[in-house]
Amino acid sequence: MIEILNPTLLTRARDTGALVADILQTLKSRSTIGTNLLDIDRWAKAMIVEAGATSCYVDYEPSFGRGPFGHYICTAVNDAVLHGRPYDYTLADGDLLTLDLAVSKAGVAADAAISFIVGDARPPESVAIISATERALAAGIAAAGPGARIGDISHAIGTVLGEAGYPINTEFGGHGIGSTMHQDPHVPNTGRPGRGYKLRPGLLLALEPWVMADTARLVTDADGWTLRSATGCRTAHSEHTIAITEDGAEILTSPKQAQP
Secondary structure, three states: OOOEOOHHHHHHHHHHHHHHHHHHHHHHHHOOOOOEHHHHHHHHHHHHHHOOOEEOOOOOOOOOOOOOOOOOOEEEEOOEEEOOOOOOOEOOOOOEEEEEEEEEEOOEEEEEEEEEEOOOOOOHHHHHHHHHHHHHHHHHHHOOOOOOEHHHHHHHHHHHHHHOOOOOOOOOOEEEOOOOOOEEEEEOOOOOOOOOOEOOOOEEEEEOOEEEOOOOOEEEOOOOOOEEEOOOOOEEEOEEEEEEEOOEEEEOOOHHHHOO
């Protein structure tokens, strides 16, 4: 299903996006050396409930997962990249942590992810891979606007990731979003310009460039959810929910939108 939001729902989407951005930035500030991933999950739950929102993850049970996800946020560390199920792990200096959060409020969902390094260490390979996903995300957003096509976004993202030297996996990518978290159209992280669905005002998309440093092959943890690089290399993932407007792409999950 491809859903086009009316102005009332778009206003609600802005509110949901601001909430997601605010929660992610708060969790980032609290995620320090010694923080347990299960604490991050508990903090996320408390903020979601306090805001009168609902988690898109707790009862989520797609074909690629094993049973309901059962947690409020995805926490992926180092070689984990997608669908990281929180577990009893304490963060260390230099860990590369990705937080991926999707919530629904007033009938509209928003989805975003950030990758960052914990503590004071700054491993060059981690800095580089995070930067690549952030630049790819910015390129994908710049390519989105009324009249553009999904392939234009995919091509822009893939060009940045490819030029940075990272293999690109197309099993998972961006997606439509609205009254539910995952909708059509699928937005691969590489593609051909001028192809695919033509963007229309009112369409919401979650764009999410993610890469692994030296492989495109994923392996699944014993938890049935967490996806890791097959070689154990570092990974990164950046995501925003955007709205297509008459003037271009509006970022709904930018941290500045969570400010009063």
